[in-house]
Amino acid sequence: MTVVEDRPATAEAPPPRRANPLWALLRNSWRQLTSMRTALLLLFLLALAAVPGSIFPQRTVNRENVQEYFAEHPKLAPAIDRFFAFDVYSSPWFAAIYLLLFTSLVGCVLPRLREHVRALTTVPPDAPKRMDRLPQHFAATVRPQPPAATAEGIAKFLRGRRFRTRLRELPDGGWTVSAEKGFFKETGNLLFHFALLSVLVGVGFGHWYGWHANRLLVTGPDQGFCNTITQFDDSSLGPRVSSSDLPDFCLKLTEFQATYQTTGQPKSFLATVAVSEDGGADQIRSFTVNDPLRLDGANVYLLGQGYAPVLRFTDRYGVQQTKTVPFLPTDGMLTSEGVAQFPDVNIDPKTNKRDDKLQVGFEGVYLPTGGTDGSARSTFPAENNPVLYLAAYRGDLGLDVGIPGSVYALDRTQIETGRLTKVSGERPYVLRPGETWTLDDGSKLEFVGTQKFATLSIRYDPTQFMLLIGSVLGLAGLMLSLAVHRRRVWFRVSPAPDDAGSSVIEAGGLPRTDYSGFADEFTALTQGVVKEGKS
Known part of the structure; x- marks a missing residue:
């Protein structure tokens, strides 16, 4: 007779749960x-x-x-x-x-x-059983001394070399000393990365809350400017900065001194300015290229310099206008190009009306030191033989059309369309300080002299100090990361089998990073331990 036992059916294992593909993509990304x-x-x-x-x-x-x-x-x-x-x-x-x-x-x-x-809060691991398999290995017998005292001496010796140690007692009466050193390597690595993060944050906030502007400033009491957007040549405000946030100060360039080597290379620049802050009295300050003018809320940097010819134009009716026009340098010897435009001249005194076709413009090159060969190139940046080459144009200068244009060149479209014609002949006219040029209609242009100008950059960066600290900490972290090496050493102290009271020391070392000098350091450590044991 066969007995069949009733057994419950075994439940099938549920199918593996399929991971969310979107979550997996985000996690891997x-x-x-x-x-x-x-x-x-x-x-x-x-x-x-x-x-x-x-x-x-x-x-x-x-x-x-x-x-x-x-x-x-x-x-x-x-x-x-x-x-x-x-x-x-x-x-x-x-x-x-x-x-x-x-x-x-x-x-x-x-x-x-x-x-x-x-890692900083975790104790060094215990010594491995087979120290002879480590990259560095050592074994020796010391003077008669209990293993506990020997292990304590080894730990004290290692702590004196700035190792972090841990003592452990073994069941057979022996002791192990675990030591670790070089955590500053990872500390320096992290410090470098956090410094880089601080620099990135500083750059971002500096862009949001900072601003900068440029201004070409000619020497003279009537050539100053105040810190407003409309008086800058160009400017850029951060997204979180408005024009009302700019600090209140005014600046006048009273003197500019420049010295040069015999080759024409600049030797030194010194700008002297009169500064008034918050409506106060003028204060005379000086600054150079590497030493900017530091104001409350802004720094003024010296970028460049040049010359601004002073031209006096007398129109056909005897009315005079004097303009100081900066000419922009084109080379290291301050060969400079520029233009002087006189749109409000030749106004008929009878009708008091201006004829746009009688506007006058002068375009040319200024040489601080003209050569003897007559070329339009300066031979030295200082004013040893100043020469001004000019070409005269008459007609519509195109200044009333409302289209922005350069103030350092005539509108070439006006010349190409014939609205502005050249009236000085093919060759430019040569002027020296004090000389006068009489045009075909009786008008005159006098080259009075020159004024120096300086190109200034006004900047405010609220995170400048943060960037400095981040750069210094980043350099310190990089030095720590490259100079420090993490390594571990172990010592096992066992009772000597043939001499009661003596101890047998076995040591092993393992560098955690590439460290070519670890073998010499391990040898010095073991020799120091043996020396301490024999003393």
């Missing part, structure tokens, strides 16, 4: 973004993305250079402008790399900081 390899790649891309900013002129630095680039490359400039070639540091693609790098560094550094804190 985050791991990839926060890896050190990605952070290094983004740092390289950020440096690569900054290259166009040094190749092409930037609007935030000098709008005049951007306009000149458009004039010289009328087809190329609009094309590359679509890719923000003239606004590199405010472009969307530069900001995307910047933000990705910041996110990658945060996601990379925070887990490493947690692991580093855990």
